[in-house]
Amino acid sequence: MNSSQPIVRFDRVAMRYEGGPDVLQDVSFALPQGSFHFLTGESGAGKTSLLRLIYLAGKPSSGRVEVFGHDVQTLTRADVPNIRRHVGVVFQDFRLLDHLSALENVALPLRVGGARGQKVRQHVAELMRWVGLAEHMDARPSTLSGGEQQRVAIARAVINRPSLLLADEPTGNVDDRMGMRLLYLFEELNRMGTTVVIATHNDSLVRRFNYPQITLAGGGLNAA
Amino acid sequence: MFDRHQEIPLAHDRAGRLLPWIIALMIFLAVLATAGAMILLRSVGNLTGGLSGTMTVHLPTGGMSDAEADKRSARAANVLRRTPGVTRVRVLGRDRVAKLVAPWLGEDTRGLPLPRLLDVSLERGASINLGEIRRQVRTIVPGAAVVDHQRFVQGIFDLSQWVFLCGLLVAFVVLVACALTIIFATRTSLRIHHNVTEVLNLIGAQDSYVAKQFERHTFRQGLIGGAAGTLAAAVLLAALSAFAGGPMIAVDGGLVPVWLWVLIATFPFLSAFLARFTARFTVLRTLARMG
Numbered sequence: 001m002n003s004s005q006p007i008v009r010f011d012r013v014a015m016r017y018e019g020g021p022d023v024l025q026d027v028s029f030a031l032p033q034g035s036f037h038f039l040t041g042e043s044g045a046g047k048t049s050l051l052r053l054i055y056l057a058g059k060p061s062s063g064r065v066e067v068f069g070h071d072v073q074t075l076t077r078a079d080v081p082n083i084r085r086h087v088g089v090v091f092q093d094f095r096l097l098d099h100l101s102a103l104e105n106v107a108l109p110l111r112v113g114g115a116r117g118q119k120v121r122q123h124v125a126e127l128m129r130w131v132g133l134a135e136h137m138d139a140r141p142s143t144l145s146g147g148e149q150q151r152v153a154i155a156r157a158v159i160n161r162p163s164l165l166l167a168d169e170p171t172g173n174v175d176d177r178m179g180m181r182l183l184y185l186f187e188e189l190n191r192m193g194t195t196v197v198i199a200t201h202n203d204s205l206v207r208r209f210n211y212p213q214i215t216l217a218g219g220g221l222n223a224a
Numbered sequence: 225m226f227d228r229h230q231e232i233p234l235a236h237d238r239a240g241r242l243l244p245w246i247i248a249l250m251i252f253l254a255v256l257a258t259a260g261a262m263i264l265l266r267s268v269g270n271l272t273g274g275l276s277g278t279m280t281v282h283l284p285t286g287g288m289s290d291a292e293a294d295k296r297s298a299r300a301a302n303v304l305r306r307t308p309g310v311t312r313v314r315v316l317g318r319d320r321v322a323k324l325v326a327p328w329l330g331e332d333t334r335g336l337p338l339p340r341l342l343d344v345s346l347e348r349g350a351s352i353n354l355g356e357i358r359r360q361v362r363t364i365v366p367g368a369a370v371v372d373h374q375r376f377v378q379g380i381f382d383l384s385q386w387v388f389l390c391g392l393l394v395a396f397v398v399l400v401a402c403a404l405t406i407i408f409a410t411r412t413s414l415r416i417h418h419n420v421t422e423v424l425n426l427i428g429a430q431d432s433y434v435a436k437q438f439e440r441h442t443f444r445q446g447l448i449g450g451a452a453g454t455l456a457a458a459v460l461l462a463a464l465s466a467f468a469g470g471p472m473i474a475v476d477g478g479l480v481p482v483w484l485w486v487l488i489a490t491f492p493f494l495s496a497f498l499a500r501f502t503a504r505f506t507v508l509r510t511l512a513r514m515g
């Protein structure tokens with residue numbers, strides 16, 4: 001992967017769930033390295049489905065998806081983890097592990113990457129303070145509010161300083177002030193080189209931050 | 225952090241609680257089958273060791289005088305001594321035979337036609353032409369019978385080896401059943417924790433990372449279950465060798481010799497590693513198939 005190559009490229013991509021109709025149709029775009037995009041479109045337009053293709057949880061039914069220069073059709077199961085370690089994902093449904101504390105959830109990507117010890121804890125705790133979870137580090141996710149869980153999910157997605165951050169509705173459960181704060185966090189990461197894609201319904205945030213949009217409508221794409 | 229908590233909460237599975245018990249039972253059987261097979265082989269070897277390499281010749285002496293009978297026995301003995309493979313021939317005369325049959329016929333055997341016996345020692349592994357020996361001896365003493373202990377011993381020994389192999393086969397089959405049970409338990413556990421393994425994979429965990437957690441857990445279950453089963457079997461064997469001694473199984477070094485105890489002591493580890501590698505294999509294969 002050289003620096004001029006896009007981090008993600010979709011070329012006439014269609015995608016459907018097993019037995020269903022096309023959810024995405026003829027979608028083409030490229031995300032240059034270091035870019036910041038909003039992914040918009042009404043509910044059911046296919047935002048989550050598109051992000052799934054990027055984090056390798058699905059394959060296109062036609063067309064070509066490239067992530068970090070790899071054609072996803074040619075990737076083997078053994079290749080996938082190495083790519084995913086460079087991708088931070090905030091899932092729309094958070095996907096936190098409830099038998100672990102909030103802090104352990106956030107530390108998980110570091111653990112999986114082989115990191116251990118006190119340094120990890122400090123690093124994790126610092127980030128959790130930043131997203132306003134200082135009081136909740138030892139709490140189980142199920143005992144946290146929706147907005148708090150969302151911030152745990154965000155902290156987990158960014159703890160590794162990923163090259164690519166995919167956030168699916170990351171401000172859906174927080175008030176505007178916290179929404180702004182989280183966007184600043186994403187901007188901060190973006191300044192350090194992370195390519196950012198944020199799927200959102202929140203028009204006021206989209207307007208205020210004025211980044212380019214990828215808009216899905218009727219399975220296809222309206223680039224704005 | 226994470227000291228007590230695994231990323232996959234396997235220790236809290238209700239489904240998995242039974243596994244150490246099943247493993248204990250299986251290892252108990254495997255140890256008994258193995259030890260039983262070894263003990264049998266050893267005992268048979270010890271019992272028959274004294275008989276192998278010998279042959280007995282009966283010389284009926286009905287109608288002969290004692291002097292005549294002694295003369296003919298000596299001639300028969302000489303024929304045997306010249307036969308290749310024979311190392312020693314001992315003539316058991318009338319007095320000696322009388323002593324042997326005294327328990328059945330009483331001390332007073334005068335007037336009874338007692339046979340003479342030849343106790344023949346053979347070279348180890350010698351191939352003796354029994355038919356030829358019988359023919360030669362019969363020309364001297366009609367009706368002489370040659371009893372080859374070697375053949376009888378060999379029969380018992382062959383049989384004991386088959387039983388020994390069957391014992392090992394039983395142990396092997398039990399271990400296979402144990403592995404199948406572990407496969408089944410691991411698959412169930414994977415299904416229960418599917419959402420956790422999925423998140424780990426999404427975060428960038430290799431399948432081997434997920435497998436390692438199952439390995440660690442199952443290793444412990446295999447070790448605990450294996451140790452319990454082995455201990456139970458060992459207690460039983462110790463009791464057997466203490467109470468069920470007697471001439472039939474009294475062999476040098478006791479019923480269970482030291483080396484067999486050492487072999488038995490390896491079973492908990494055998495069980496632990498069997499559990500571990502079975503779990504690893506199952507997780508990797510199942511995840512790859514879901515891939």
Ligand SMILES: Nc1ncnc2c1ncn2[C@@H]1O[C@H](COP(=O)(O)OP(=O)(O)OP(=O)(O)O)[C@@H](O)[C@H]1O
Pocket residue numbers: 017018020023041042043044045046047048049050092
């Ligand atoms: N697992 C699935 N199986 C079958 N169909 C699915 C699945 N997930 C989503 N869909 C369908 O795909 C379409 C797009 O869904 P998707 O979740 O991508 O939309 P979205 O833009 O993320 O919506 P929202 O803004 O509500 O999150 C929907 O019509 C939905 O019914």
Ligand SMILES: [Mg+2]
Pocket residue numbers: 047048049092168
């Ligand atoms: Mg969605």
